[in-house]
Amino acid sequence: MSKIKTPQAIRGTQDIFGPDAEAFAFVVETFERVRKLYRFRRVEMPVFEKTEVFSRAIGETTDVVSKEMYSFEDRGGESLTLRPEFTAGIARAFLTNGWQQHAPLKVATHGPLFRYERPQKGRYRQFHQIDAEILGAGEPQADVELLAMADQLLRELGIEGVTLHLNTLGDAHSREVWRRALIEYFAAVRGELSEDSQERLEKNPLRILDSKDPRDRQFVADAPKIDVFLSDEARMFFDAVTSGLDAAGVNWTRAEGLVRGLDYYRHTAFEFIPDEGSAAAAALGSQSTILGGGRYDGLLYSLGGPHTPAVGWAAGIERLAMLVGEKEPTATDVIVVAESDDMIPKAIGALAKFRELGFSADLIASGSPRKRFDKAVKTPASAIVSLRTSVEGVTSNFRGSNPKASEVEAAWNAMRHNI
């Protein structure tokens, strides 16, 4: 007889259980509650799309598309991709379902995403995000609304030591002029940059600004600032965002080096990042951004739609869960113990009644009869009802002294002769 080898989980996937799963659920529940306060409508999206949805949105040639997506061919030979982000799919749905009629449309969703990357702390191949978007809104108030929600969410999750880092990339023209200035500036010191940044100079010069290499950092401080290149309109937009945040009571800090890699981003870019030396920073390792987003006025057009302004953010549920602290599962209201096997039918009857009455209830009726009560005692519960047979006949014992236990006891006294 050949021993069957247990299949292994896919690299980068997680089986979340116990306190981690409780923390995960807490994040999702809090998000659902807060998004309703801000009147974001729930949407459910497919987990896969035609590959072009993402390749057009993100850019055909980037490493991101060519190497880091989970793409495959279906039986008809069409290239499909497991969603690596929510935004492109939502933008596609906005166009294909005629959601323009609802603009400005505030939507929120959450669920699994997939990226073909090497796993490390806070990064998995299947991971989970919460996501909020406002489509068809070009006003800075939309940015403020979105950021106020993000800020309140983090507070309601009890996450501290995290600050909103805010930047503007300007409009398309300001951004392009700034980009050229950066290339010129860094090209002049090319030989002194890190190898990585010499390559970035060709592929993605803005990224040099947030390089971790000290060889680059010495030049970053004096690099050209976007502010110099902002058009009047772009400056007014950013001023409206920041004054709106101040009015909403959202703390923020200017981060001139914060950039986005993709061309469709305009104006606002932001990340919530743990403060240096905070507990949150220590808990997250090198993956420090816990919530990020920006304005992507160019995206819907790149998917073949009309020019449509939009802004959104997403946050990794796993990373947030790491910051919310231990979440113990809630205690069971009542544990029913059948201390002998002949009590099992009565115990099952009691269980059914307790659950009908809205009490959470669980049964212990296996293993050594002598140890069943001890098992119940070790289980977190408000109350225990234990059934056994003795020379006097059926006896029951109630244990527990707290408000919930009193409710359980009243219910038990009412049902005990009818089970």
Place this chain on the structure above:
RNA sequence: GCGAUCGUAGCUCAGUUGGUUAGAGCGCCGGUUUGUGGUACCGGAGGUCGGGGGUUCGAGACCCCUCGAUCGCCCCA
């Protein structure tokens, strides 16, 4: 794609410069004690030491390969 560290029981881990039959705690199963009880004690099951090859009289330990995990780099939509 690159680098570092790690892999011994269900879990957390010990195991000396290579040396007899691989251990502990917790958990699990059973028994004794207690008998309105969260106690204590006794016993049991469970390991091809991630896998393969090599060095050696002898490998959990040393070498090579491989698989996996963790953390970091690149990338970060």
